[in-house]
Amino acid sequence: MVDVTALGARVASSAVAPLVRRLFVRDGPGAGLVDRPVRISALVSFRSEKRSVTPKDVDKIAAELVRRALASAGPRERPVDAAEATAVKDALARTLARLGEITVEDYEAVGLGPDRFARELRGNVPLSPYGLGEGGLLLYERLLHTASLHILNFLTQRSTYVARRQTVQTQQLARLVQAVDVLLERLPSQTAEDAGFEERYADHIAGRYGTLTIYGLDAGTREWPLDTAYLSLEATRPQAAGRAGRRDAEYLTVAAEQVLAGQDQVFVRGVAGSGKTTLVQWLAVTAAGHAYDHGLTHLIGRVPFVLPMRRIVRPGAELPFPGDFLRAVGCPVAGEQPPGWAERVLRARRGVLLVDGIDEIAGDRRAAARRWLRELVRAFPGNLWLVTSRPSAVPEDWLAAEGFGERVLARMSQDDIATFVRRWHRAAGVAESVGESLLGAVRTTSELNRLATNPLMCGMLCALHRDRRGFLPQDRRSLYEAALTMLLERRDRERELHAPDGVRLAYATQVQLLQKLAWWLIRNGRQEMDRAEALQIIGRALPALNLTGADDEEVYHALLLRSGLLREPAEGRADFLHRTFQDYLGARLAVQEMDFGLLVDHAGDDAWEDVILLGLAHARPKEAERMLGRLTELGTPRGTLLAAAGLRYAAEVDPEVRKRVEEQLAALVPPATFELGSEVARRGGDLVLGLLPGPEETDDITAAIVVGTAVEVGSEAALHFLTRFRTHPGRDVQVILADSWHRFDRERYAREILAHLPEQWPVQVSTPDDLRTLRSMGGWEQIVVRGAYRVEDLTELIVPERLTYLALEAPHPVEGLAWLSAFPALETVHVAGDVDTAVAQELPTGMEFTWEPSQQPSHTHHQG
Incomplete structure (x- = not known):
């Protein structure tokens, strides 16, 4: 039935x-x-x-x-x-x-x-x-x-x-x-059998992916409902470099959850902790849900398949095809799946295939993964595909031939950080003043500002700020060390678990065991290990740890239950709570074992980047100097950039070594393209700012790349550097400056940059506070509204006489535009999304109306 x-x-x-x-x-x-x-x-x-x-x-x-x-x-x-x-x-x-x-x-x-x-x-x-x-x-x-x-x-x-x-x-x-x-x-x-199974499968998706593990709540971790924890970040479309590396004037961004609205197949890159897996969870739960008023019409009636690469790529095994998707990821309702159901879903073009973590499989398996994706896309066209990876795990346009467009998850803006910190403190039941104190520290301390770039690091900062009553570590190594202490040593003590079940492991013992597991995973290019492999590693370590009477099974279970870092994502499999902790612990052991040559030899592997940098942080001064020297000797841009980034991690560096690194970095500055500028900024940080030329030393194209690089640095020092370019006449410079105010403190950027621009280019607003800031400056001529909005806010907070161009990039369709008559100077209205074209008839005579349907790249124009 x-x-x-x-x-x-x-x-x-x-x-x-x-x-x-x-x-x-x-x-x-x-x-x-x-x-x-x-x-x-x-x-x-x-x-x-x-x-x-x-x-x-x-x-x-x-x-x-x-x-x-x-x-x-x-x-x-x-x-x-x-x-x-x-x-x-x-x-x-x-x-x-x-x-x-x-x-x-x-x-x-x-x-x-x-x-x-x-x-x-x-x-x-x-x-x-x-x-x-x-x-x-x-x-x-x-x-x-x-x-x-x-x-x-x-x-x-x-x-x-x-x-x-x-x-x-x-x-x-x-x-x-x-x-x-x-x-x-x-x-x-549908048949009754298919419909009934989809209901049960949707319930499983909601239960399995409907919460986030937020680091640091309750002195450890806690599951947080996805609908309240999810933070909408931006995904940027990588700009193709022109003859001189010119970036498009319109720097195209979209809310991350909207990436599949305009293209069926998208490859998303993001650094560790940037929210790639969280985005996958959100899309899965939204597609499986029965609420259809979210405005994402491309997800309605779809069936999500969540495919973590580290789960489905097994040594010596073939990658799964649709009928085996659920079984491959350990879905508990896989046995109830009607024969041929997955294929019927994909032939009907109803699938949302979420392939998470290309970087988390060994490099020699990635070519096979690409062939697997190509075969599936060709066999089942018309479905939605999202594939994620760390930035440099695979080359640019790795899936372009298969029809995938690329997006890059942007670092959190100042508004994103503020939103996350306030939600975290509300969820933890902590006074609002504590969160505001942390936000003040992040805004005014360059090291903290550099650390608070993604949800994972923000969560760690929130936890440690509360735990240490406002005293925060000022570098990444100290931050991780403090987090380990809180998780491994203080967690049970503060919960009064003086005699936990099973063997009691000292802090140093837990760290030693965990870093052996982490280093094994890194060296073998793995993100998960079989339980038997973990037991073997622990068993070999026990004789030297003096754990009288304990066997490998007992120690393994103690690590699972008490550490908060090791977990079993599926029966018989073990991994770390987050890749970042694995990298930190693995780097710690690499330094202890003096495996510096092995670290440097992997400088070209994106998966080893954080391991190398954290190795520099753990190394003694002479060891760090030798590593930096080896990196510069590679003679590659990547080696130079890793060495430049490593200067921030090394506690003590000989002036000659530092000078050599800076000289090599200077050869990459100013960057030739926006893409290289982003890499230079990410790894060089504030060091890059002192090497970038000023406005009087560059042509217009180079000036635009320099400004884009400084924006990517994103620190207080970067904002000060950008003030030198605020009166630069170059069109691209002005567009980038106008487009970047959400990357910094809103009010200060408006005061120090926007107010001085010789011409007003489009600026993005997403909150009433953004509109109030522009109003305090006397208004703005060109405004792009991103996200949901209230008509009352727009009509009350935008200065009517100033507005000439308005773009509405809302997640939901716009049903009426008659209210735009409140803006007498308004000449052009652009709507991104699905709209009833009849609304153009509501516009005042002579006003130009353009729109961009969510599934079509072309624009249509009407005159009101």
């Missing part, structure tokens, strides 16, 4: 809307322009002498709704027999007739939303006389919900008063109606 709960969604708006309109009295001229609410009972006339709608009409409408729903199921899978279908029709007709009785006004009904409005309608309708069985009751409820949705949407379209009073609800209803139609197009008629 077909899944009854889906039947209501299988009746398209093109079928429901005309039926709903027949429930209401036809309006006279100008009815939609009323400036007051209207009772719904006044819009239908079931009792008056001159009625336009009769109870018999309602009965026909209910019968048609039931007929269409049953027709969508097909003749073989009807959920109710003919007699019960008649009972459903009678109950639905009686419920819809309540429209003539309720006293709710139209705008109040819209505010209730479809669920509560449906309950309002059936409030005084007893269902027992109709004798509905389970299937009939479900069908009745779904059809009533569908009718309620379209009734409320009709009310918003009928009355400008309702649309004005209930702006948010009006937009949500329109999105829901659109989502139902998208779902109908994408969701083929």
Whole structure:
């Protein structure tokens, strides 16, 4: 039998809307322009002498709704027999007739939303006389919900008063109606077996990926609900270098969760801890969820497949094909999967394939992974693909031939950091003042500002700031060391676990064992190990650790239960809580074992970058100097950049060695391209700023690259450096400066950079505070609104006389633009997303309107 709960969604708006309109009295001229609410009972006339709608009409409408729903199921899978279908029709007709009785006004009904409005309608309708069985009751409820949705949407379209009073609800209803139609197009008629399994699989996805492990809560780790923990970061489209390395004037960014809205296949790069896996989780849970008002229509009706590469790539084993996806990742409902289900999903173009961590598999397996991806994309076209990796694990355009576009996760902006820190402290139950104290330290201390670049590091800073009552480590090695102490030594003591079950391991013993496991994983290019491999490593170490009476099994379990760093992601497999801890511990042992040559020999491997830098941090001064010398001797840009980055990690460096590193770095500065500038900034930090030329020493193209490099450094010193370019006449320089204010403290950047620009180029705003800052400067001419917005904020906070260009890059469609008449100087409006082109008719005469549909790169232009 077909899944009854889906039947209501299988009746398209093109079928429901005309039926709903027949429930209401036809309006006279100008009815939609009323400036007051209207009772719904006044819009239908079931009792008056001159009625336009009769109870018999309602009965026909209910019968048609039931007929269409049953027709969508097909003749073989009807959920109710003919007699019960008649009972459903009678109950639905009686419920819809309540429209003539309720006293709710139209705008109040819209505010209730479809669920509560449906309950309002059936409030005084007893269902027992109709004798509905389970299937009939479900069908009745779904059809009533569908009718309620379209009734409320009709009310918003009928009355400008309702649309004005209930702006948010009006937009949500329109999105829901659109989502139902998208779902109908994408969701083929399913067998009951497939539909039932997808429900169970969706529940598994929500349970498995619906929480995040946030470091540092409760003196350790805690699961945080994804919907409150998720932080929307930016994904930047890498710019192709032109003849002189010129970057496009428009530096294209998009919210990370929107990367699949404009392209079916995307390859996302991001550094460790930048949020790649979190993005995968968010997309999986959103696609599997049954809420369709999120505005991401490309995810509606899709089925997510989460494919962590470190789980599915096994030594000597072939990569899995669709029928084996769930089993390969250890999904507990894999055994219930109907034969051929995964292939049917992909042939219907309903899949969202989330391939996480190309960098987490050995280099010699990556070519096989690319062939595997190519075969799947060609065999099952039209599905959505997201593949993630650390930045340099594979070459640029690694998947370009397979049709993948590339995006890079940006470092957290100052606003992102503030949002994360405040959420963390709320979740931890810590006073708001503690979080604000940390934010002040991050803004004013260059080392902390450099550390707080991604969610993982921000979480560590929050935990240690609270744990140490405001005293924070000032470098990365000290930060990790303090985190290890908190996790391995203080966690049990502070929870009063003086006698935990099993063997008690001292702090030094835990560190020694964990770093042996970490170094083995790094040397073997692995992210997971079999339990047997872990036991063998521990067993070899035990004789030297003087753990009397303990065997490898007991010690292994003690590390799992007490360390907070080692975990079992699947039965018989072990890995570290996060790759960063693995790199830190592995580097610690590499220095102890004096494996400096092995570290330098892997300078060309992106997976070893943090291991090398942390090795420099652990090394004694002479050891660090030798490593830096070996890196410079490589004679490669990568070796030079690693050496430059390593200067920040080494505690003591001979002046001659430092001079040699700086001279080699100077040969890379100014960078020839924006891409190289980003690499130089990431690894060189503030050191690069002293080597970059000033505005008077460069041509326009080089000046733009220099400014882009300083923006990527992102420190207080970088902001001071950028003030030298604020009056530079180069167009690209000005565009980059205007586009970068969200990377720094908003108010200071506006005061020191934006206020001095000779011409006003587009700036991005995402909060009312952004708008207030621009207003305090007297307004701004060109504004790009990113994310959800309230019309009231835009009309109240934008200086009307200044605004000439407005772009709306919201995650949801825009239903109306009549409010733009409040801006008399506005010449051009651009909307990114799916919109009803009829809204262009609402614009004042002469105003240009452009839009960019989410699935199409081209622009369409209209004149208002």
